[in-house]
Amino acid sequence: MDDFSDLELFDDESSQSQASEPYLLGFVIANIVGLRYYHGTINRREMVGLVREPLNPHDPNAIKVINVRAAQVGHIERSVAAVLAPLLDSFTISVGAIVPKPPNTPKPYRLPVQIHIFARLAASAFVLDALAGGGLSLISDPNPGFALSEAAIVQEKKPDEATRLDDVFAMVGKNDAGIVPLEPPKDIVLTELLPHQKEALGWLVDREDPCNLPPFWEEKDGGFCFLLTNHQTSDRPEPLRGGIFADDMGLGKTLTLLSLIVTNRPSYTAHGSKKSNSRKKPGGSRKKRKLNEEDDQVSGPRTTLVVCPKSVLSSWVTQLEEHIQVGALKVYLYYQERVKDIEELKKYDIVLTTYNTVASEYGSGASTLESIDWLRVVLDEAHVIKNTASKQAKAVFALNAERRWAVTGTPIQNRSSDLYSLISFLRFEPFATKTYWTSLIQLPLHKGKESGMLRLQSLIGTITLRRTKDTCCDGQRLVALPPKIVETCFVELSAEERECYDEMESQAQSIISRYIDAGTVLRHYSTVLYCILRLRQICNDVALCPSDIASLLPTGALEDVSNNPELRNRYLSMIEDGDDFDCPVCLSQPEKVVITHCAHIFCEACILKVLKRTNPPCPICRRQLSRSDLFLVPPTKTSNDNEDDLQKMVNFDRPLSSKVKTLLKLLITSKEANPSEKSIVFSQFRKMLILLEEPLKAAGFRVLRLDGSMSVKKRTEVIQEFGKNGSHSSTVLLAALKAAGAGINLTAASRVYLVDPWWNPAVEEQAMDRVHRIGQKQEVRIIRLIVKDSIEERVLELQERKKRLVGGAFGRKDPKSQANMRVEDIRTMMHL
DNA sequence: ACCGCCGGGTGCC
DNA sequence: ACCGCCGGGTGCC
Structure with a gap:
């Protein structure tokens, strides 16, 4: 599940694309009323702020008027507020306002204000209707084509806002x-x-x-x-x-x-218990306070x-x-x-x-x-x-x-x-x-x-x-850092791995190309990601990935109960209540647990057999069941089941994968050259990290692990431990790419292995920066492991393209700004 | 008079 | 507010 956390389909950038920037539709004249009730002052041709006041007890449409000092001046008259409020609340329009005439002395009761209406081009017809329907007449520039031409200009100018913002x-x-x-x-x-x-x-x-x-x-x-x-x-x-x-x-x-x-x-x-109401008065205390000044008051x-x-x-x-x-x-x-x-x-x-x-x-x-x-x-x-x-x-x-x-x-x-x-x-x-x-x-x-x-x-x-x-x-230079060297180490798959990979890849290609042809890639995004995920896993180790990709497609697999929180909670409370756990069909403890929509529990195998009948009923309550009523219960997270499974997998006398072997070789070589040098091994797959632990230990490394599932406290401990020096200190840290979030300092290491490539180069860069930052005294060597002729090579290609794309000055290091994969990227990655 | 009209009270939302 | 609007007082000519 964790592997998907960053893969939102669209970021907010795309939803507010350039063409949809608001432009000035025109303005309406309205009155600011109730001036006598407020102290906010206002001058000629002064700009004022309009702020919605949905909780106003007299009128839920209320819009108050404030000046630059945020002091209230009055309200927009009721009838106009009634028209504007819904448009504002739905973010259909935004407004700016200016008072054209100087207020007379003595203070008037009301004051005319020009309210400028901004809307996106797509919404403009609707807004015009709404304004006209509310009896407001919109005044646009004397030039009748103004609104549209203005919009066109905005659209033309918009693309370089980013460049200009660099300034x-x-x-x-x-x-x-x-x-x-x-x-x-x-x-x-x-x-x-x-x-x-x-x-x-x-x-x-x-x-x-x-x-x-x-x-x-x-x-x-x-x-x-x-x-x-x-x-x-x-x-x-x-x-x-x-x-x-x-x-x-x-x-x-x-x-x-x-x-x-x-x-x-x-x-x-002493203990500051008396409440201070000495909010700083404007104009008071202009003088610089002396540092650590004694002041009993x-x-x-x-x-x-x-x-x-x-x-x-x-x-x-x-x-x-x-x-x-x-x-x-x-x-x-x-x-x-x-x-x-x-x-x-x-x-x-x-x-x-x-x-x-x-x-x-x-x-x-x-x-x-x-x-x-x-x-x-x-x-x-x-x-x-x-x-x-x-x-x-x-x-x-x-x-x-x-x-x-x-x-x-x-x-x-x-x-x-x-x-x-x-x-x-x-x-x-x-x-x-x-x-x-x-x-x-x-x-x-x-x-x-x-x-x-x-x-x-x-x-x-x-x-x-x-x-x-x-x-x-x-x-x-503010910070003179030792050099950072990035190199790529290509990994050849063994014949056996290659066969498995090719088989999986052609399956995935046929599935995804069908979506692309039908134009439904985005609708099947999660399936696509699943395919890609599996391929990336095989590049690391076949053991990370079940062999039959078809069984992993949503159509084939039962939905995970974690997608149904209500049912999951019921399941959890059933366990806590110590309910009988045996499958009512085979009367033994289920291996893979399935919970039905009617909250009864079976073995996956048994209930799937039941389902093969026509109009299958729930064996317990006789309610009709279909596949979509079944939810797979993953082994409880808190228990060690998961890790035990993996350990089993590791000890199963299976040969190490090509990538694991390569990594081991690299680590051993560098250890021979410098036994005290510390290395960090980054992977996106928590399982990969677990799987690496045993072979590394067997090869005589002292290993620590840092992943996202650890508590804050535990992570801090691990990082501290890794920083220690001495003959018994750990020299390899297995870290999840995402767990190395901003702020974490891993300068104890001078070697970084990126076990698998991430398509967003900024994420990798961030991880590297944890090591290559202030405090780093040694040259930093970064080695990325890439399986030849595989999706990983194409991920590299994608990274290059992304880097060229964001060559600008800002956002470059922001992982979010390029977090998402688009259809074109999928094509590249799947070789389609 | 279930109206018109008068004139006082009143006034943002 | 030298307005509009409200609601009570009032009522042929």
Whole structure:
């Protein structure tokens, strides 16, 4: 099952293809009403934000109007809101708004506003109808062909948005001339920071209490002016505390963040129990706070919430243990079992949790994480929230914190909308409000206007720090790494293996070419993947793959009960209740267990015999049964059945597969040359790793294994163990490609074997980067094992093509952006 | 008068 | 709001 986890058919990129970018349909005139009830001020020709208010008790269609300071100005009049709300809620349109006339003094009751309507070309007819049906007249440009020609321009311009976005970070660093490198307290952060990390720390500390006005604000006649919308106010705008920390992978972001947490630790009263309502007033405390300043009055929040993907948790734990003085920081792992006591959690310096944990509490009405005012929230691998509609994104948006950080090694994935989610998380007003983002950034950008690009650069430039491994620091490359050599070792199959492979491949080819001819590949995607999977397995070892491919096709195989959670739970509870387990047909313990839709249990063989009769009934309850009512129960995961089977398979006196033999030979040769050299063996197949363990041990290697099924704690232990040196230390780590997620440091090794190729080169690259990163002192040798004349060679071909395709500057290292296989790729891989 | 008309109260959503 | 709308008071000429 795990092998399929990344193989979504379409990523979101394809669903919002270039042709479907919103364009300006025109605008409607409406009134902002209820101005007398709110304090939000507004100036002439000022842009305002429109925000849906579905929970408004007076009108579920309510749309409120806010200014750049997010202060409410009024509402859109009811009749217009009634038309727009459904279109907004269904994401059919997006809107921007501008107040054309200056409000009179004294304050009027209502104010006309132009609402610009944006829609995708495909939806425009529907939107026009809906607007007309609601009695709204849409005004488009005097030029009657405006809307369409505009759309055409947008489509023409769109393809190079990606290229132009490469420039977004051009500004980053340009404003940073004034960065002063900073040392963290040495008694707590035990590791000496590298020069670029000290610079980053200086920048982070500065960003948490910035002196300058936020971008696009200007001081003017004793007041303040937001230049982009002409908003004037006498209140100083709140500074944005935090930002985007987007250094490349491997530059030590986690260590730098830990240093920030230590360095900017507020001082507290004894146990900070009295509630602080000293929310920073605008204009107050403009002066830089001195570090570690004694201040008995401060009793604000002390806790930093770190949210990261599960795969990175262990890396945080490891880095804490490695770099931070024991006991200096109180850290709580809020994951699985977790304390719900808010006051208790507030006593920690760091609460470490995952996106899924935050998401699982979101909207429950009793979210512990949401009810705490955090000192800061750090989102690690923040690009995971790029979809603002996802539950994870919504959940982290709801977190309250004085300071907010989005941390990512892959900040831009070729679309400005990915940046929006980060801005939105940072609560970087007014851009965090969708209507402002759309009108101030997104739209000018799509129209190809320079202003959009300049604005985006300027705002990203102020709040982002990004360096790559190639960035220079005092004329030196930030990170000088020893060389990395990638070589390919071709494996010849034995005659026996070759026969099996060819047989399987021609079966698979005939199945898949039939789908391709019928144009139904995508509908049979899982079958296709199954075929490909099997072929890849045979290249590793025939034992990974049952011999008859036909029996593996969905039409032949019974569905797995894990696809039917309700039934699976019933089955599990039946086992727990100690129900009798024997097959009622043959009265013995079933070998392969099948559970029926009516929840009765049989041997697979017995119930299949029953099924051969006409109109077969369930032998127990007499209900009619068909094949689709049967679900195969896999051996229980928690038991060792699976591994025992594999061990049996390994010890069955079977000759080793060609690939295993080759790998062994390579390992033995390098061991003879250098007995203490450590190697990592990556495979996508957990079974392959298990299968390798015995032969390696038999050949005298000390072996460790790291795979996705291990707990966070166990993984951390394994990585630590692997890092140890000495005559009894382990020299080979068998690792699942995916388990080596971002952040894991495997620099103890200097040799990497990629046992099987992954069609997305970025995934392999990520795995290699775990070894070839800061801290690596030796030359790194990477050896990929490829079976000649097989699907593996074609996977290499595919990789090359993908690499050429994404030659651009961004997204290159983002495994997600090219995670999916398309029909053309399938053709290549199947030699069709 | 199951109306028209008058004039006071009232006012976002 | 110098409006519209609501609802109570009122009622031939």
